[in-house]
Amino acid sequence: MIVGIDLGTTNSAIGVWRDGEAQLIPNSLGQFLTPSAVGIADDGTVLVGMAARERQSTHPNDTATAFKRYMGSQKQTRLGQREFLPEELSALVLRALKADAEAFLGEPVTEAVIAVPAYFNDKQRKATRRAGELAGFKVERLINEPTAAALAYGIGERGDEVRFLVFDLGGGTFDVSVLELFDGVVEVRASAGDNRLGGEDFNDLLVDMLRRRFEAKWGEAGRDDAALHQRLRAAAERGRRELSEKPSATLSVVWKGQAYEHEVTAEALEMAAEGLLSRLRDPVLRSLRDSDLRIGALDEIVLVGGATRMPMVRRAVTRMFGRFPAASINVDEAIARGAAVQAGLKARDAALNEVVLTDVCPYSLGVDVGEHGPNGQIRTGLFSPVIERNTTIPASRVESFRTLRAGQRQIEFGVYQGEARWVAENVKLGDIVIPIPARPAGEIEVKCRFTYDINGLLEVDVEVPLTGERRQLVIVDEDNTDEADVATRRAELAQLKVHPRDEASNRAAMARAGRCYEDFIGERRDYVARLIGQFESVLDRQDPRSAILARSELLAALDQLEGESFL
Amino acid sequence: MSGLSIWEVLGQPPTDDQRAIKRAYAQQLKRTHPEDDAAGFQLLRQAYERATSIAAHAAARAHAAEPAQESHPEPQAEVVEACAPEKDPHEAHWRICGRLEQLLAMEHVDPAAMTAALEAVLQTESMENLEIFADTEVGLARVLLHFAPRGDLLLPRAIEHFGWYDQEDRWDLSPEIRGVLSRERALAVMTRLSDRRHQHHVGYMTLCAGPLETMGFWRRLRLGRRHRPVAAFLNFAVGQAPGVLHMLDQDVVEAWDRRIARREKTRQARTTFWVFGAFLAVVLLMARW
Numbered sequence: 109m110i111v112g113i114d115l116g117t118t119n120s121a122i123g124v125w126r127d128g129e130a131q132l133i134p135n136s137l138g139q140f141l142t143p144s145a146v147g148i149a150d151d152g153t154v155l156v157g158m159a160a161r162e163r164q165s166t167h168p169n170d171t172a173t174a175f176k177r178y179m180g181s182q183k184q185t186r187l188g189q190r191e192f193l194p195e196e197l198s199a200l201v202l203r204a205l206k207a208d209a210e211a212f213l214g215e216p217v218t219e220a221v222i223a224v225p226a227y228f229n230d231k232q233r234k235a236t237r238r239a240g241e242l243a244g245f246k247v248e249r250l251i252n253e254p255t256a257a258a259l260a261y262g263i264g265e266r267g268d269e270v271r272f273l274v275f276d277l278g279g280g281t282f283d284v285s286v287l288e289l290f291d292g293v294v295e296v297r298a299s300a301g302d303n304r305l306g307g308e309d310f311n312d313l314l315v316d317m318l319r320r321r322f323e324a325k326w327g328e329a330g331r332d333d334a335a336l337h338q339r340l341r342a343a344a345e346r347g348r349r350e351l352s353e354k355p356s357a358t359l360s361v362v363w364k365g366q367a368y369e370h371e372v373t374a375e376a377l378e379m380a381a382e383g384l385l386s387r388l389r390d391p392v393l394r395s396l397r398d399s400d401l402r403i404g405a406l407d408e409i410v411l412v413g414g415a416t417r418m419p420m421v422r423r424a425v426t427r428m429f430g431r432f433p434a435a436s437i438n439v440d441e442a443i444a445r446g447a448a449v450q451a452g453l454k455a456r457d458a459a460l461n462e463v464v465l466t467d468v469c470p471y472s473l474g475v476d477v478g479e480h481g482p483n484g485q486i487r488t489g490l491f492s493p494v495i496e497r498n499t500t501i502p503a504s505r506v507e508s509f510r511t512l513r514a515g516q517r518q519i520e521f522g523v524y525q526g527e528a529r530w531v532a533e534n535v536k537l538g539d540i541v542i543p544i545p546a547r548p549a550g551e552i553e554v555k556c557r558f559t560y561d562i563n564g565l566l567e568v569d570v571e572v573p574l575t576g577e578r579r580q581l582v583i584v585d586e587d588n589t590d591e592a593d594v595a596t597r598r599a600e601l602a603q604l605k606v607h608p609r610d611e612a613s614n615r616a617a618m619a620r621a622g623r624c625y626e627d628f629i630g631e632r633r634d635y636v637a638r639l640i641g642q643f644e645s646v647l648d649r650q651d652p653r654s655a656i657l658a659r660s661e662l663l664a665a666l667d668q669l670e671g672e673s674f675l
Numbered sequence: 676m677s678g679l680s681i682w683e684v685l686g687q688p689p690t691d692d693q694r695a696i697k698r699a700y701a702q703q704l705k706r707t708h709p710e711d712d713a714a715g716f717q718l719l720r721q722a723y724e725r726a727t728s729i730a731a732h733a734a735a736r737a738h739a740a741e742p743a744q745e746s747h748p749e750p751q752a753e754v755v756e757a758c759a760p761e762k763d764p765h766e767a768h769w770r771i772c773g774r775l776e777q778l779l780a781m782e783h784v785d786p787a788a789m790t791a792a793l794e795a796v797l798q799t800e801s802m803e804n805l806e807i808f809a810d811t812e813v814g815l816a817r818v819l820l821h822f823a824p825r826g827d828l829l830l831p832r833a834i835e836h837f838g839w840y841d842q843e844d845r846w847d848l849s850p851e852i853r854g855v856l857s858r859e860r861a862l863a864v865m866t867r868l869s870d871r872r873h874q875h876h877v878g879y880m881t882l883c884a885g886p887l888e889t890m891g892f893w894r895r896l897r898l899g900r901r902h903r904p905v906a907a908f909l910n911f912a913v914g915q916a917p918g919v920l921h922m923l924d925q926d927v928v929e930a931w932d933r934r935i936a937r938r939e940k941t942r943q944a945r946t947t948f949w950v951f952g953a954f955l956a957v958v959l960l961m962a963r964w
């Protein structure tokens with residue numbers, strides 16, 4: 109059985125293709141969404157999901173979130189005794205999802221399709237793949253998130269030729285894809301994005317508002333206080349959700365025993381968000397331009413991602429396209445559903461046998477070249493794409509280059525990925541050198557062939573037709589590709605004590621109660637303290653059935669106190 | 676490459692029907708699955724893309740062959756042409772664009788009126804629409820370049836509004852926008868050059884003064900001796916501000932280039948003459964002694 113996973117910045121979800129449809133798998137709390145949060149409990153055990161998320165404001169130094177933003181980097185996060193890489197934190201989330209799936213399906217799950225933002229570069233993709241391996245999965249395929257979203261919106265249910273645009277604004281990333289469906293073919297025409305734009309940026313606006321408002325009272329101490337920052341973020345998230353439904357909301361935080369309240373109107377947030385909203389335009393334009401389609405040719409605009417719930421985002425989309433977007437599937441679940449569809453495709457499930465999916469390479473791949481400047485000097489370091497972005501993959505392209513200097517004895521190609529005009533601003537993937545006979549400038553031709561396969565593996569072949577000399581470069585990730593290394597790290601992660609799955613619900617409830625205790629003051633704080641005391645005494649009795657009852661009572665009491673818990 | 680024609684690869688007789696091409700491609704795709712047969716897929720994909728572009732060209736030709744409904748008024752009306760002829764909800768926007776263009780085409784226009792016309796274009800409701808925005812963006816860049824230098828005072832505002840500097844480092848930026856940016860850069864350098872304190876001020880102003888031949892006697896005598904500052908300026912411009920060179924009168928630049936080269940030559944000749952003369956004098960003196 110292959111599962112499909114949406115490993116999101118804020119939330120993750122897992123699904124499976126069963127009985128001819130994509131089904132999401134609930135976690136131990138009965139929810140489809142598991143927060144992408146990892147924490148260390150006071151006793152040194154690892155907490156994943158809701159339990160970790162709830163402890164974020166009370167234990168900011170023992171909790172990690174939004175690590176997907178650093179995927180592929182070497183940024184270390186210290187939790188308890190150990191430092192974690194982003195991919196290791198992701199592996200812990202994936203492992204929790206795996207346990208949920210195994211409990212739900214009643215069989216071991218070892219293969220997975222994981223969705224990644226279309227805009228992830230090679231390094232980030234490989235880190236994601238490693239995260240899967242660290243969690244004990246064989247990663248069958250990485251699928252682009254917008255592609256997954258499109259798959260979720262139904263294959264074969266539409267007319268015989270459908271084109272649509274997927275507008276995915278998640279917690280941390282923004283992706284746009286243009287797709288076409290015809291005769292059982294799902295073709296991604298183009299994708300573009302901004303991997304530094306998402307719902308959290310809107311939250312940051314609210315955090316800034318609060319900080320500005322109470323600057324005088326908080327002073328220096330407030331600026332560096334991690335606990336306050338987490339509490340502000342939580343308040344901002346809550347406030348943003350409220351503003352999606354009401355014209356105004358009250359943001360409240362408690363810090364050092366004092367409550368601070370600030371009322372924000374939806375209008376004020378929209379004004380502040382003008383810059384963020386205008387950043388939505390560029391990726392949309394680029395994807396349309398690359399796919400060579402006019403807006404009029406699109407049959408549908410599909411919204412995905414939690415941040416597209418915001419009315420101001422929906423209005424911006426409507427204005428950009430001059431029509432209303434579709435959002436018939438739950439925007440938070442679409443990607444996991446799509447990944448499950450892909451998993452089914454991968455397993456060549458009978459119901460999906462007829463569908464072939466073609467994807468694109470989301471970034472340009474090329475080499476560095478020089479050219480003669482206006483005054484006859486040679487300018488080097490210009491980027492010359494060989495495979496342009498949004499080329500359907502697998503793809504193979506050849507470009508010819510000529511020598512710039514007389515008597516050159518060798519040509520060195522730097523292989524780069526990116527969209528910048530100067531290679532210095534693109535991502536370097538490798539180098540390839542080929543010897544050539546000395547001749548006058550421009551006389552030697554070198555053919556450079558790029559072959560990019562469906563799993564993101566790039567092969568560069570250079571050839572000098574005159575001499576028949578050939579060189580080949582296969583781009584593999586330089587760091588941590590070592591199979592043995594992955595195995596030892598997997599063993600290390602496996603040794604971390606993780607809370608038993610059946611206890612996760614109690615943990616999450618306790619963590620939430622703990623957070624509420626910090627969030628309130630006065631009478632309500634005392635009330636929460638009483639609730640915690642009661643719940644603890646029931647847990648001490650070690651009777652699972654009364655624990656379930658006590659937990660639901662506790663959660664109901666907390667719901668009444670602060671409104672329903674959100675993901 | 677195999678010897679098959681694109682139509683053989685597609686398994687479809689030659690056609691201009693996009694739908695038929697798609698159907699044929701989809702059918703072949705099931706046989707050459709991109710996951711199982713990468714080489715086969717690439718061949719098929721190439722055939723498909725070729726066939727699609729042939730069909731698209733055929734469609735465009737057929738469209739062009741139809742009698743034109745409107746006669747094209749002037750070659751400059753590019754922005755206006757970009758819109759659909761009838762029942763366009765954005766007609767008002769294109770009218771406002773047209774007004775800006777008319778202003779740019781006139782000889783003497785109040786700068787305030789021009790700025791207001793640009794502002795009107797940027798603020799229309801239609802600019803919220805992506806396509807209108809994109810078409811206007813490129814169209815505006817083209818028009819501003821076309822009517823340069825009349826539109827120069829509008830460049831900073833346009834650049835700021837569309838965030839062109841932020842896009843500058845992309846390799847696929849449209850040539851019009853790149854042109855606008857390099858023009859604006861050159862203008863900024865020129866502003867600095869017209870400051871007396873700039874080290875190349877004199878050389879630059881000499882080139883701006885126009886051809887020497889048309890000047891009065893005294894002026895010509897004064898400016899005509901500025902070889903050194905002009906040469907220094909040209910050196911600076913070639914290396915650091917090539918855009919500025921393009922904006923000067925090319926004939927004047929070339930004439931000065933020639934003057935400088937000529938002078939260099941005479942100077943060399945003079946040096947040779949004196950050295951040789953001195954040598955000869957010494958030899959003669961020694962011979963007499």
